[in-house]
Amino acid sequence: MSPTADDSGTTTPGGTRIADFEADTRAHRRLYWTTEPAELAATVAEHTEAAGALLTRAGDGSGADGGDLSDETAVRSALAESLLLKGRIELLALRDTDAARASLRRARETAAEAGDPLLEAAALAHSALLAEDRAVGGAEGEGSGEPAAALAAARALLTAAGTPAAGVLDWLDAVESERAVRDGEYARALRLVGRVAEARSRGEAHPVPEWLDWCTTARIGMLKGRVQLAAGLVSQARRTLLYAMGGVAGDDHGQRAQFYAGLAAVEAADDQGYEACGYACRALEHIEAGGDVMGVRATLTQYLHDTCVEDLYQSLALSPSEPAVPSDITQVGGPGGGGGGAPRI
Template sequence: MSPTADDSGPTAPGGTRIAEFEADTRAHRRLYWITEPAELAATVREHTESGRALLAGAATAAGTGAGAGTGAGAVRLALAESLLLMGRVELLGLHDPATARDSLDRAREAAAAAGDPLLEAAALAHSALLAPDRAVGGADTEGGGEAAAALTGARALLTAAGTRAAGVLDWLDAVEAERAVRDGEYARALRLVGRVAEARGRGEANPVPDWLDWCTTARIGMLKGRVQLAAGLVSQARRTLLYAMGGVAADDHGQRALFYAGLAAVESADGQAYESCGYACRAMEHIEAGGDVMGVRGSLAQYLHDSCVEDLYESLALSPAEPATPSDITGVRGSGDKTA
């Protein structure tokens, strides 16, 4: 980071300025969608260390009457957001819950010190995903109690915050749906994700903070498709993912890679190996164009089959992937659904 051009504002040792720190924090929101997890985690970790030094400098300035007390609050808010982002990457991208727990705990502390219950609740809600997955043999009691307590605490914080927390409450339903899938509670997960998808469809009524850019219609659609697939509703998952991907820009390589990986899983579940391979190749194409966002590359190997890999991947390399549109839904086939 470099000093601000006008040399204004409170400073910490080394010339780091509060406005610059806040700007870098905002920039990292987009990096989440275009940067490989290990690289992003290293970047944000360094950034949080700068924030700690900046906070110490602001506190010293306030203690000596230099007027930096209000600046300390701004740093705490930005630091809380950065720690939340780092915890999210560590948990969902690097699959390192132990390290993520420390980051999320520090995010909660910073948000509480800054007086922002929405950020505090978001960090607490992520903690619900740290518990073992009961659906795949995790602990049935201790982990479930930890997750329930985290979600209850987050909801209490948001309820106390009033109407400004309405959009974050929508997102909390998405976190609960994810937790329910991990615990094998598919009917409950379907109810929750249906509710949040409907709420975000009229999202103007429930705005979300700028840092909560995970709660878009397309991203909730991706979650809904994953929940449907987990519940065995294969053709519904296919339709949901194709439709939701219609709202993602063709050059949004990170998001498109995730969608195509999801579609590869759908076709594999439906016994369509060749179609699964094709979607996996599409995902790889977007990864090569935009980075291995959230570590999706590792999940694709199981969907790359036989000689179709060479044929499909060679043809895809010659022409960019075309964006899917809602009209693509008319061509999908296959039932493969269980009753919920």
């Protein structure tokens, strides 16, 4: 049974039950950053199964409120968000593209039924990451096939939605940047991530919906660092990741694990094996403290090598994790803007 907002495991008929369903949806949104992916995916799957009965109650008047179109819309909006969350976990953490495809399709359809173009566009944008990566060296901006169609459809929905969609349009640039990296279009990816980084620095001007809580300055910074690394800009990627990590709380273990994993990749690309090992150990330390909430552990094994591993890990385990931010970094350099790391758009 999906846990309710007050952890009671019980609900009451009609409007209160709908309110509980919405509250649980918001709770799962927060758990995304603190819960093992497989565990949360199972919890959200249970949660979505409860929506059928609620929609029946809202539609036929059997609930305490006598049935209300606004109730039905509320359930569909919450369900669409839950399906989007489930699809994100399956796509980005569990790497189960078949399951993600089904979840994102349902999310898109349910959002459309709820009349929520922002959620519908988000589900479409995620589906652009389902297609296989194109071989490096494809013509820049060729934009052929399923990903381009999904992104174009998402952008059309957001454009039609007007001002309320401005923040989601910023995030869409981040998704397109991730897609460009996968297709080897590094110059285009750098331009896109630079644009979204600049836009998010003016975040108050472009607010995002509550469910889009992954579109933060630090997370966009993580993406930019990853794009720079993929483009071979190793020094810039290092600076970007270190700078962006300065905005992450010390007890945000999931996000810190991601940043340290990204820094391990940077040092490995720079043939700095000992440093790569050290950052990988730091990432493992945060995983031990907070769980493998981002599915990062699997990416670390390639950086844990040589005889440095045991000594580093033991020494790090005895000391608190401290932000590795040089005091003289005052701005992010490199083409396009600021930020980087593992792909968590």
